Amino acid sequence: MIMEHVSQIGIAVLTVWSLFSLAHKQYRMGFILGLLSEPFWLYSTYTGALWGMFIVVVCTTGSNVYGLLNHGKKNIIKG
Numbered sequence: 001m002i003m004e005h006v007s008q009i010g011i012a013v014l015t016v017w018s019l020f021s022l023a024h025k026q027y028r029m030g031f032i033l034g035l036l037s038e039p040f041w042l043y044s045t046y047t048g049a050l051w052g053m054f055i056v057v058v059c060t061t062g063s064n065v066y067g068l069l070n071h072g073k074k075n076i077i078k079g
Contacts, residue, residue: 003043010040027071034064 014037022030038061045054 004047007040007044011037011044014040027067031064031068031071035061035068038064 014033018030018033018037020030021027021033038057041057041060042054044050045057
């Protein structure tokens with residue numbers, strides 16, 4: 001019961017913060033926060049047997065990794 005609550009809080013806080021960061025063109029932070037939210041998403045969708053959402057979450061994880069790799073390099077080069 002406690003893990004479900006922690007998971008829902010993690011999803012809400014980290015995902016919303018990630019989306020706001022991306023909207024404000026803070027790409028590196030947005031993708032990092034998105035990756036931090038993924039374990040909560042994976043846990044919730046797996047334990048809830050929400051297989052369609054689970055597949056979307058796995059794809060989103062890949063997208064966050066790809067975005068972080070691309071925008072992380074740009075931030076390092078720009079300083």
